[in-house]
Amino acid sequence: MTDLIDIHADDYGLSAASDKTILELLEANKLTSISFMTNLSRFENAVKDFQTVQQKRSSPALVSVHLNFVEGHCAAPVECVPDLIDKNGYFTVTWEKLFLWNYNPLMRNKIRKQLSAEITAQTERLVASGIADKNALRFDSHMHTHMIPLVFDALKDSVKTNQYKVSFIRNTQDPLSYYAGFFSLYKTYSPINAVKCMILNFYSCVKIRSSLKKMSISPSLLCGVFFSGKMNAERLEKVLPVFIKNAQNQKRGLEVLFHPCLMAKDELTEEFNKPDINEFHISENRIIEYKTCKELILSWT
Numbered sequence: 001m002t003d004l005i006d007i008h009a010d011d012y013g014l015s016a017a018s019d020k021t022i023l024e025l026l027e028a029n030k031l032t033s034i035s036f037m038t039n040l041s042r043f044e045n046a047v048k049d050f051q052t053v054q055q056k057r058s059s060p061a062l063v064s065v066h067l068n069f070v071e072g073h074c075a076a077p078v079e080c081v082p083d084l085i086d087k088n089g090y091f092t093v094t095w096e097k098l099f100l101w102n103y104n105p106l107m108r109n110k111i112r113k114q115l116s117a118e119i120t121a122q123t124e125r126l127v128a129s130g131i132a133d134k135n136a137l138r139f140d141s142h143m144h145t146h147m148i149p150l151v152f153d154a155l156k157d158s159v160k161t162n163q164y165k166v167s168f169i170r171n172t173q174d175p176l177s178y179y180a181g182f183f184s185l186y187k188t189y190s191p192i193n194a195v196k197c198m199i200l201n202f203y204s205c206v207k208i209r210s211s212l213k214k215m216s217i218s219p220s221l222l223c224g225v226f227f228s229g230k231m232n233a234e235r236l237e238k239v240l241p242v243f244i245k246n247a248q249n250q251k252r253g254l255e256v257l258f259h260p261c262l263m264a265k266d267e268l269t270e271e272f273n274k275p276d277i278n279e280f281h282i283s284e285n286r287i288i289e290y291k292t293c294k295e296l297i298l299s300w301t
Helices: 016-027 043-054 095-102 109-128 142-147 149-162 183-188 191-213 233-250 277-282 285-298
Strands: 005-012 032-036 062-067 137-141 168-171 219-224 254-258
Touching: 005 016, 005 062, 005 149, 016 137, 032 043, 062 109, 062 142, 095 109, 095 142, 095 149, 109 137, 137 142, 137 149, 137 183, 142 149, 142 191, 149 191, 168 191, 183 233, 219 233, 233 285, 254 285
Parallel strands: 005 032, 005 254, 032 062, 062 137, 137 168, 219 254
Antiparallel strands: none
16 A cells, blocks of 8 residues: 555544444554544543554554544543533534634633643543554544634644644545546535535635644645545545545645444443434444445555
């Protein structure tokens, strides 16, 4: 596999059933990296299972902190994040709420401080487990919330305060122009995912790419948001060469993002309190993404 491409799975640590599929892909060397959710109840068992599989791999998988403010219990002390949680410590935050806070001058600084405390707590959990090295940390986030300037600023605050050394922060830039030439696929494209891409690409252009360069982090391309929920082989095989060509021309890395993990319905406990997100967790389309990742990686080598 070329070093240009990072084949990545999000949401490790979500549940036992979903983790099993990611671990299978890791053991088969179908993935080069994963994102680890550190604030969920599955965390300690997920660490043990990952360490077992990591030892079997031909080369170690890279691990990112999958910053999560929308599901599960806070990792920081509850008194440090009062506006982010309910009385039981579970997150009440949504992507839309973070978006609005970003433009609210009365709330922005207060929320930024709370987010920074939570980022530090989630990061330290992974560092303490021995899986992550605070001198070479990688970051991305659940639902790409770190692309919102408020959250990104909180991440920078945490990095500076704790003197973390960061090797990677996901630049969620999935250019829609790369898909334009495939007219046979137009009926399969999702309008909702197109809107997501436009918002995230906007933040990438006006904030994130320049900030990453100032941090001496190379901003990569990403393929996976536009196809999120159904990264099937037919579409991916057609568009991936375009991404590879552009990444090479721009001398940038390329992250191919999968969500290959299907939760069981009985795993949707009280820490999963967002019905719309839960639908995504148990969607059969995640099986499609798992099969695509499992069966097609060799054709990309």
